[in-house]
Amino acid sequence: MEGVGDDNRSSIEELVDYLSQHFYEAELSLALFTAAVTSYRCDSLLKPFPPMYIVDGEPDISALAADVKSIPCLKQLAAGKLSISSQLADLLLWVVKYRKTKLKHLPSSSFEELTKQTGKYLPMGNPQHLYELQFNEQSEAAFTNLAADRKVFCAFHGSRLENFFSILHHGLCGHMNKTSLFGEGTYLSTEPSVAANFSPWGHTGRSATQSVFGHSMSVLALCEVIDDPSVKHSFDSEKVDRKAPNSMGGDVPDKYVVVTNNDMLRVKYLLVYSEG
Template sequence: MKQDEQYQIPKDKNVTKTGLDILYTSQVDRNVTDENLEMKILSLKHLLEKDPKAADLKWSLFVAASNTYRYDSCLKPFPPMYIKNECKDIEALRRAIESVPSLPLIYKELNEASVYENYSEMIELLYWVLIRLRDPHIKSVQKENYDSILKKVPLEMPVTPPNLIFQVASAKQSTIEEKWKSSATNYSTLYAYHGSRLENFHSIVHYGLQQNMCKRSQFGKGIYLSSELGVSLPYSPVGYGWGGSLLGSEISCIALCELIDHPDIKRGDSRDSAQNRLIDSVGGKIPDKYFIVTNSDLVRIRYLLVYTQNLHTTSTTDNSGLLAWFKQHKLLTFVLGYVVLLASVGLTQNKQVEKYYRLFIQKAGFE
């Protein structure tokens, strides 16, 4: 594990909050005592032991949001310890992320007495992402329950099932969840899928689907969902998450959402023109299998369906070797390979090298 210099937490207690960018500043510990340090380490150990795949997914979504050029809109909430003078120090955050090894290796290191002295920045960041951002929380679903979850939306089109399913659960006293349940009192609910790019899911999980963040508007402005998984899948291309992930570095996500069947939800299977068309639509009637939600308060994410390219079968895999380093630094590996290629081409044109090469061939008896 790489040791980084300890970062400085901003002295300003109140950091400006703009729009949805809630920074959770009140939850950041500014004075590390032996007692709360021990609590942080124990909390991380408990989570990594209890549900390593859920922790891995949450961290992978955070990393994907951090590494996109659209981090200013995708990385919400943003870790407050990397805000200096109200400016986001994304480069310092990315360097810290680069130093984080696989979660099984972190779990082993957390048993060492000097772990905080050596890896304080990494522990604080992991604790903020995996523990502090606890509402909602992500937890793994057992494979025997996959079918019952997928049957919440009966499919007519054959489609590849997800490799993993995770539940997005609200805290017991979540005001947002209570508000949603209150709004659903006089209405039925239904389930539908929503596809989006991987880097968007960090903010989607913590703030829900927001109408003003959706760019698709051919059939009107709103949150687009579908009753067919195959319709939503193309909107969730494979993205690069985290090189040290147990799930694989390349994954894609689909949100399975619960909707209140309210008049503000427009649907393509309705025969009522007031329900199957939006005023600002340029494409006419909403297509079958589509829903468009014009009120963000009517939809809640219940599950994340994850498609993986290279799922590790064990949580005890040690990714600290040379191969893991290459996986986590693909761009640098490519550049090094290119340099080696150029050097090889240059050497083949060198007469002195050619002379020794022919001498070697003769000595070896190949001529």
């Protein structure tokens, strides 16, 4: 297997260096990945699939699952207390580092700032961890150009834990609902308590001693949404068309947002509720 690390140093050295600088970012990336790997729906959830585990064009899920079970505590790994194979280091680097969208772990003081920004109180309490998604220059420019002089508002999206690996890589592009009562689109809510109902606690696939999050957690996405005709909601009295395509229930109800064009939204923050 070919390594994914830099040419001038081993993948193990690169991994330890990355963990020492971005530990909490790596922890979340790994937790979301292992939640997907250990799900019974792993074959459909692992998008993208680690390229080093594709053999003759087919994903080797059993080999991947076996290696995932052997992933040690990242804190001990970052401290240089453990040794792992270059193969496992390659996998971990791919999981935690090589992604277009970067994670930034924010200090607890950011919770208050975020509450002011959204104007929303979190009835389930402040999350244990808050992450900002940082986009590359091309993605940032594309969203900014789409927004132009239009209003951008915040809305929350809840989903099962094992879905957030693909959300981290692709946003909500693959999460449009085609069968819901109020029509086709990606469903969000302006109220965090409503979205939280769709984010049940799930198993990370890691033990309490292996992960800072413990063995279970819940994630809530805070999204930025461009107020476009393809975005259906009820809180703007000037909006004439509040019905999404193929809606059987009529207009989108209060506190809900249905986005029929996912170019009009992006996940900006991840609120992580965990045991640790």
